Amino acid sequence: MTDFLNLLVSGVALGAQYSLVALGFVVIYRATGVINFAQGGFCVLGAYLAYNFHNTWGVPFYLALVLTALAGAGVGALVDVTVLRRFVGQPPFVVIMLTIGLLILIEQIVPSVWGADPLPLGDPWGLRTVSPGGVDIKVSDLWTVGIVAVVLAGFFAFFRFSRMGVAMRATAVDLEAAMAQGIPAHRVYRVSWSIAGLVAALAGLTLAAGGGGVRLDIELVALTAFPVIILGGLDSPGGAVAGGLLIGVAQVMSGKYQPEHATWLGQGFPIVMPYVVMIIVLLVRPYGLFGQRKVRRI
Amino acid sequence: MEATRGGDDGAVRAPAEAPILQVSNLAVAYNESVLALRAVSLSVPAGAVVALLGANGAGKTTLLRAVSGLLGVHGGTVRQGAITFDGEPIGQAAPAAIVKRGMAQVMEGRRIFGELSVEENLRAGAFTRRDRSGVRDAYDRVMEMFPVLAERRRSQAGLMSGGEQQMLAIGRALMAAPRLLLLDEPSLGLAPLVVQQIGEVIAEINRGGVSVLLVEQNANMALGLAHHGYVLETGRIAKSGTAADLRADSDIQEYYLGAGGGDGARRSFRDLKGYRRRTRWSA
Ligand SMILES: Nc1ncnc2c1ncn2[C@@H]1O[C@H](COP(=O)(O)OP(=O)(O)OP(=O)(O)O)[C@@H](O)[C@H]1O
Ligand SMILES: [Mg+2]
Numbered sequence: 001m002t003d004f005l006n007l008l009v010s011g012v013a014l015g016a017q018y019s020l021v022a023l024g025f026v027v028i029y030r031a032t033g034v035i036n037f038a039q040g041g042f043c044v045l046g047a048y049l050a051y052n053f054h055n056t057w058g059v060p061f062y063l064a065l066v067l068t069a070l071a072g073a074g075v076g077a078l079v080d081v082t083v084l085r086r087f088v089g090q091p092p093f094v095v096i097m098l099t100i101g102l103l104i105l106i107e108q109i110v111p112s113v114w115g116a117d118p119l120p121l122g123d124p125w126g127l128r129t130v131s132p133g134g135v136d137i138k139v140s141d142l143w144t145v146g147i148v149a150v151v152l153a154g155f156f157a158f159f160r161f162s163r164m165g166v167a168m169r170a171t172a173v174d175l176e177a178a179m180a181q182g183i184p185a186h187r188v189y190r191v192s193w194s195i196a197g198l199v200a201a202l203a204g205l206t207l208a209a210g211g212g213g214v215r216l217d218i219e220l221v222a223l224t225a226f227p228v229i230i231l232g233g234l235d236s237p238g239g240a241v242a243g244g245l246l247i248g249v250a251q252v253m254s255g256k257y258q259p260e261h262a263t264w265l266g267q268g269f270p271i272v273m274p275y276v277v278m279i280i281v282l283l284v285r286p287y288g289l290f291g292q293r294k295v296r297r298i
Numbered sequence: 299m300e301a302t303r304g305g306d307d308g309a310v311r312a313p314a315e316a317p318i319l320q321v322s323n324l325a326v327a328y329n330e331s332v333l334a335l336r337a338v339s340l341s342v343p344a345g346a347v348v349a350l351l352g353a354n355g356a357g358k359t360t361l362l363r364a365v366s367g368l369l370g371v372h373g374g375t376v377r378q379g380a381i382t383f384d385g386e387p388i389g390q391a392a393p394a395a396i397v398k399r400g401m402a403q404v405m406e407g408r409r410i411f412g413e414l415s416v417e418e419n420l421r422a423g424a425f426t427r428r429d430r431s432g433v434r435d436a437y438d439r440v441m442e443m444f445p446v447l448a449e450r451r452r453s454q455a456g457l458m459s460g461g462e463q464q465m466l467a468i469g470r471a472l473m474a475a476p477r478l479l480l481l482d483e484p485s486l487g488l489a490p491l492v493v494q495q496i497g498e499v500i501a502e503i504n505r506g507g508v509s510v511l512l513v514e515q516n517a518n519m520a521l522g523l524a525h526h527g528y529v530l531e532t533g534r535i536a537k538s539g540t541a542a543d544l545r546a547d548s549d550i551q552e553y554y555l556g557a558g559g560g561d562g563a564r565r566s567f568r569d570l571k572g573y574r575r576r577t578r579w580s581a
Contacts, residue, residue, distance in 0.1 A: 163425065166414070170411045174411060176405075176409070177409035177410075179393045180393060181397065182394040183422065
């Protein structure tokens, strides 16, 4: 039982990271109708920026965390203003290729700036654990869950209640009608890219913390977040969170129990498991768990 | 329809001040090739209701897009001519800047934000405004004008009836506190009773001091409300005059009002547009 609780907490922590990355995908998809393949690259940049803030420039860790989030938002906004702004109105295919190009660019820049070897983040959590009631829990997992909870609460409050949040949702429904209300589409795009950059940077930081290390393959988290968004519904921020948690927990659980009870599934099963869950869910609900079947009166 | 307002007394009311909207010699092309408007001139006197009639594809919506800065979304460009709002050129202005100056549009087909609540739709309409108390006043006025919306503030806009959605679209435009309101076929696909309600609403908005450019195929309704009218035909202004003159015009009677006028005409518009008959009316 303690074993199970133990796994549950680390599953939720992993899922929280997936949720962040998936939310970034969803926000960009809703605003622009494309999948941002550079999202994993944003995560990597976040981790390295956190490394610089904390280790190179000696900023206290929790302040570095806040600065990393802001820098991530800045990276997102910068990418929008310098590159993507010029391609508004182009076919989605063009923009998708651009994001792939961006990812390749980041993959080249990172090793040449920071080197190819993993770097220690130097977070105060490290590998420490606490054991309330005999359940061993990594401190970094607790912090991850807490940080993600705060960010998500902030996002949903913004998305639901703020003027810009309403404008973002209106734009996702009908771009031209939103423009006719005086909502400037370019600002909606910029805010969306900033949010995507912010959540990605924090995801990267938490992945590098807790002994994970600052490394290029943090970007692989995006590969798992991909089935998460398909699962949750491409256009549903709530689905991104639910899907992330589901896959995180399922992945950690299967990592533990599958080798013991279902060896025949092979060694790499936890890696493909998210895709298996995705396919099963899509068979039942083709628009994802939370995706909308369009309601519209004609 | 007569309950709204006669065109005759309207013509008397039309003030002689400088026009709030002036379109001069406007030509618009889509994709650098298809000319949708050729040398169109039209003006809306401040405080007036001006009707713009025309068959499908005449270029009515294109004219409104040009005025509100939305041509770019459709790959359209202004090839010649000028548009001034309140005496200032707005030909190059962004839609948001135009809304801020006091022009709002009710788009063809309502185009409400279906996944958002009624209240959120109205908030979106007030996006350009910073004065909170002014927005609250506008909100209260919209709720007063459209009791249906007040009852359904929290419900999802896409689930409302066509008539209610049209009311919402008009309410949303009013949230910007416009001095000029553009309406693109607000009677489209609505039952006669609802069309009459919409007509009354437009008259009330105009009495409140808002100038109106009303695009319609329902000439009966439009000329009943308007002081002046224009008829657009394949991108050109074919006729213009006071509402009374246009109603008396034999061509317009034949084409838009039907030989006998009244309901026969309305049915033929529907056939023209290929409307599906609606089965349920809750507005
Ligand atoms: N996005 C577009 N791209 C290319 N051509 C267009 C576009 N929109 C309209 N047109 C063309 O411009 C002309 C005028 O169209 P417009 O929509 O302005 O007519 P309308 O008078 O509003 O018609 P309706 O009564 O059907 O709404 C038509 O020939 C139409 O095919
Ligand atoms: Mg039209």
